[in-house]
């Protein structure tokens with residue numbers, strides 16, 4: 001799919017502030033610092049579209065971007081950020097729960113997972129919860145430029161195994177790098193397929 005136009009639309013602190021639901025919506029979520037905002041910039045070929053930082057906790061609101069005047073892309077805050085206060089964590093959780101449970105036009109959630117690590121409880125639990133809600137999701141392994149092919153394949157294999165303990169099939173998954181652009185065509189192609 002060709003990206004003709006990608007623009008920031010708005011940031012929302014609550015679900016009821018989010019834009020109209022007339023277009024399909026694709027959301028990116030995962031641990032703080034996993035590379036959600038960087039991936040969005042890579043996919044849209046637009047550095048600086050979504051704000052990134054080497055310090056976790058950069059994205060704190062629900063950020064909507066419009067793409068080709070046809071669909072929304074959503075950058076969400078990260079989960080599992082140790083340094084936020086309990087109150088902030090609760091607020092964030094409520095925001096995400098509300099969003100995942102109620103957002104009518106939510107078409108697919110991309111759950112980002114750092115490809116350098118073995119399966120993490122917090123990510124597995126998050127996907128488990130999406131499954132319970134019946135929200136369609138895919139897995140996106142990030143930062144693959146940071147490890148060699150053998151290590152990457154080993155980690156992907158471990159993940160597949162872990163997922164099969166819970167699911168009948170492994171969800172659709174992608175291997176990506178915001179640095180090299182790996183996975184861009186596959187991921188955009190997938191959105192294009194769903195959007196048809």
Ligand code: GTP
Pocket residue numbers: 031032033034035036037038039051052053054055056057058059060076077078079142143144145146176177178179180
């Ligand atoms: P929060 O908004 O804080 O939840 O983080 P985020 O998931 O949006 O992460 P962000 O895109 O801000 O990236 C975090 C850090 O990882 C930044 O320093 C990025 O430059 C770096 N990073 C992100 N993706 C990649 C990647 O594919 N390869 C490499 N080498 N670094 C990456």
Ligand code: MG
Pocket residue numbers: 036037038051052058059075076077
């Ligand atoms: Mg971010």
